Amino acid sequence: MSEEKSLNFIEEIIENDLAEGKYQSIITRFPPEPNGYLHIGHSKSICLNFGLSQKYGGSTNLRFDDTNPVTEDTEYVESIKEDIKWLGFNWSNEYYASDYFDQLFEYAVTLINKELAYVDDSSSEEIALLKGTPTEAGKESPYRNRTIEENYKLFIEMKSGKYKDGEKVLRAKIDMASSNMLMRDPIIYRIKHAHHHRTGNKWCLYPMYDFAHGQSDSIENITHSICTLEFIPHRELYDWLISKLEIYPSHQYEFARLNMTYTVMSKRKLLQLVNEGFVSGWDDPRMPTICGLRRKGYTPLSIRNFCEKIGVAKRENLIDLSLLEFCLREDLNQIAKRVMAVLDPLKLVITNYEDGKTELLNSENGPDESMGSREIPFSKELWIEREDFMEEPAKKWFRLAPGAMVRLKSAYIIQCDSFEKDHNGNVRVIHCTYFPDSKSGQDTSGISVKGTIHWVSVMHAATAEVRLYDRLLKSENPAAEEGDFKDYINPNSLEIIKEVYIEPSLSNATFEDRFQFIRKGYFCLDKDTTNGHLVFNRTVTLKDAWSKEVKKG
């Protein structure tokens, strides 16, 4: 049994490079475009890039790929930085592709001087037409053979603002017959009279992704530029530019992006969910965004562990959401404070317990003794969970039922003597007797019961709002379904319970706290909490063997 963990293919490449002395240390980068919020898919890339440099003693830059001013904004820059920090990573340098606009412009001039770039006056339709199709070679543009002087003059004029958007573009002169569509004289600069979030109005022409990304990598001496599979065709162009420009040879490697069941990940779809009001915002706890997961109560560690477990490879994947939830529960189980809350209350009266008496009972805060304990008030009238009582018990039922005995968590064993119903036939109140010698921790009653239920003392209970979340989408793979993914939205993805009863200690809950409402799930405080009004989000349910038993019938 070997303890050594096998390497993923990128680690293998790096270890080889290091062993061969190709590099002394590595530099990676995480290059988001600041045009949206980060989601769980990005966290795979973040954990990979930062994890690699940590493992191999290098560094990782955060670089904003801000080459398209019309879609980008500083609001996104800030949220992206916050999310990366929250995940637990620190970048060595914060860079922007826009930092390199001057340099990039010079690179373009270099290409012009080498007769490897030309200004094209064609419209975008004309360019598309001459581009050909994957099975048909393209045709050369009539502007392809302009002189160096003419191209240079035109390019400078483009920069100076002489032309309108779309009037001219700069193209790399490569091969209109290439089987790689991206090599058919790709556009590398386009005119956009637009305000840029960092460079303001200094520029009216901006480099395309392909003319910015590789060169930015090169400028930063990135050794391993890691991106997702759909950029594979770009690698040829990436290498072509580096070689023609004779600059530092960064290398691009591609891995398969994360897909997850019951989740959509594309920016476009997430934007629709927000804009069309299916969720309350980017940080709605049902969203797969980092801020949504954070608000829901996910921990950074659980997400990092998840990214570690899913691995890195090149094949398309669809990861079970249950693996993410496993990682979450694994962490929460360690750190969550155990408390009691009754979400769907039913009154229980202990007939042989003294009226008006309050007893403070000691209860452990968690399975680990280091978490300490607290005192919970107990009295004659309690709230219990409605679902913990069955008038006619099912088989294998070991909660409350007429004549049955259960333990009240951290308190006494009780026996149900009778119950009352209201006019509608709903159970209104349960009458029980308790066994004084069965007190938790000093039980001499000799009675053993199978069930233990949670409770809150009626006269000591505080109240709170609770929000229960279910998956937003009903389909395992909404992207693969025919029709609109929104047809698969789960109409019951959010259940709000306006008033639940919680044990009094919960009044002091803080935003950092993680709780397990015993037998009900993991919860945390939502940002909508105000002074007099607590709001809890259910982060994730507990595993529930009983509900499975019920389903089996």
Place this chain on the structure above:
RNA sequence: UGGGUUAUUGUGUAAAGGUAGCACUACAGAUUUUGAUUCUGUCUGUCUAGGUUCGAAUCCUAGUAACCCAACCA
């Protein structure tokens, strides 16, 4: 029908010609003052067809399937 990439249990991911392993899920059981946790166990897999080899997930040949590429997006 051009080019590229990928195929290992329900889902992921290992095995670099030599025992198909690990995790999640599912199922069964033990423990349990949470039907949680913990512990034990069980199930199912090398895309197909040929070939090379003492031996193939791995090498060869031919197929098949999925995904990506024709934005002045990244």
